[in-house]
Amino acid sequence: MPVFEIAVVVLLVLINGVLAMAELSVVSARPARLRSMADNGSSGARIALSLAADPGRFLSTVQIGITLIGILAGAFSGATLGGRLGEWLRDMGVSPGLADGLGYSLVVAAITYISLIIGELIPKRLALQSPERLASLVAPGMMLLSRVAAPAVWLLDISSRGILRLLGESGKGDDSNVTDEEIRAIVAEAETAGVIDPEERRMIAGVMRLADRPVRAVMTPRTDVDWIDLTDDPDAVRQTIRETHHTRMPACEGTPEESVGVIDIRDLLEAYLDGETPDPRQFVKQAPVLVETAGALDAMKVLRHAETPLALVVDEYGSMVGILTPADLLDTIAGTVVFDEGGQVKPDVVERADGSYLVAGSTPIDELADVLAIRLPQDSSFHTAAGFMLHELKRLPQEGAAFEAMGWRFEVVDMDGRRVDKILVARAVTPRRRAPLMG
Template sequence: MFELAVAVALIALNGAFALSELAVVSSRKSRLRMMVEARRPGAQAALTLAEDPGRFLSAVQIGITLVGILSGAVSGAALGERLTEILFEAGLSKPVADPLGYGIVIAIITYLSVIIGELVPKHVALRDPEGIACFVARPMRLISRIALPAVWLLDASTRAVFRLFGQEASSASAVTEEEIRTIVAEAETAGVIETDERKMIAGVLRLGDRAVRGVMTPRTDVHWIDLDKAPEEIRAMLVSSPHSRIPVGEGNPDNMLGVVQVRELVKALIENERFDLRAYIRSAPVLPDTLDALDALTALQAADVPMALIHDEYGHFDGLVTPADILDAIAGAFHSEDSEPEAVQRQDGSWLIAGWMPVDEMADQLGIKLESSRDYETAAGLVIAKLQRLPETGETCDIAGWRFEVVDLDGRRVDKILVSRIA
């Protein structure tokens, strides 16, 4: 019975090491930091082990190895000999009782070691890795300190092998954007978040990768007031404009002076009073077209009027950006009565895509992967980059298993693209 108790204790100890190993390795550092701030017992020790897993894993491996050796040498041999005697007394011959007795004991210990010592503890650890890590961290840290010389040797040897192959022992990045997308998709499948929430999270992630020219209203679509026009023309434009804020220039769009807010002019417009438009011009931030969209949002939050003028490196006016443009990038476009949809799927499975559709949104829609470094922001830009020239109507190019056909041009601007999967 003593040998049996020792065998069970060793298997349980192996399970404790397996439980601790997977719990600490699977724990998310962000959650452990939150537990440290909440003063959860053991959280700081768990975070310390998670941030330096080399020594912890070395200590666990030493423990598991010693348990395996003791289990085989002490319990296995003693129990095998005891069972062999029982089988011999039951009438089996010595040549049969010896291998049968040891074989049965080895099979039972192996089975219990796999189930009780490995699988069950690891499944338990995966259910609540951070909570279990906090529970086991202090004793595991104590074991690491007791076995410090052996732990240091194993950890140093592991790092030396990694350096031999030109690698680092620690992970370069704990969480990638692709992993976040995968987690969000799994949460949507499980019903934890709604589909619209998943789309907005994807929009936020896309926004962080965009330059401001990828979210701005381009120069060709901007309604602006030219101070060189006659006062009657300016008044007519103010009255008919659907916008609450309008940029003002002098002579040409490259000479933008600022922005006027139509509501400040309502009284003068209604009563047909004469007014000096220059007196109502407010300064607006001027941003380079290479600025990140998130930095543009910060600039809009600090501006007197929530509108920024975008210029390229040569000083030419490229377009403007407003909080509505940022919101469109996150939540999707808001369609007015005269607006056209970004993408429409046809009955044959092909897509009719607007040339101005953001290329990252189009890539998500079609399930294609774009190169991380690119100098275009729209579906039309993708086609032009592929052809290396301005296309003509009817021209096609093949990209990532899809055929892109230019079906409509507005001047030299790509207006509509028909995208169909290549058979």
């Protein structure tokens, strides 16, 4: 029995499997995890990072090894095992001309099958399951192989780069190849695997949304802002303080457009409790001013260093269009919490039994897009569901106004004055085509 020949072929197949596993594990390994392992003292992880940093050289090394193993396995198995099998077939009565060819073909087919299973598929499946751990294990051997085969590796690497240049490619990958979609996919996968909770996933998504939003999309609009009119008499100011539940309010001269600063209600209330009749102007503090088109992250930096954690948001004409507080930014990350008159939480989007959604007009449009699984233009000028309705209808709607877009039907079901308050979103019904009459 050709034990030695079989052992050699099995060894070659196993080496091929190690090379295939090394190729996929190093390419699939996440650099952040490899760096963490390297920081914890893993020399294999450091070598794997250096191999991944020069993919052309690494892939040339792997291809040289796999090609040589394939040639050796085919030649050796055909010359030895194929010949022995041919002799056995002749002894079994098969004609000599047919026995040699049949023996060689059967051996090559068997070796190819074993190589595909043991030398390719299984190692690559293992590499996909634990890429970082396996990359750290095989990296030292791959580094040694690249040094031994340095001349051939250099020739293959320089040849492939030259051909890529002729094709108009630089041969270098884009450094910023991680997209928002990939990050969301990783987070969703982590939630499915139980690594993070659903609430954590929503907060991570909120942080990503915050980075993409301007101040106008996260501020409290002027129509919802309680403010103190410095031209009012003391009794009117005291009544305003009693009716508000805020601790800080903008101070304005007659109209919200003429905002001059912020008043801390506790300071003013303390003066009233002491029996005084204070002048509200003496309690006005300077507040940071933000342009409505500024980024939300830039606004966060301003609020972090501001003496008063309330910023006045102005438009291009300098008029106040809203205010921004840390609570507004937190709502974007953790989710907006709205309470009804009874003190109960009122969600922005409510899914109904028939699969439709009842949506508040103030719902951020990117959150609604996530719920409906639709993609909106990146340069859209609207930031809420109500703004989307106005953008599509091109007019101030009345109750019952509707349109269809992106596979959904949007209908205004409630108006609060001139504000779109409630929207009904349902799947669009595609009319059925009549079948042609058969003559």
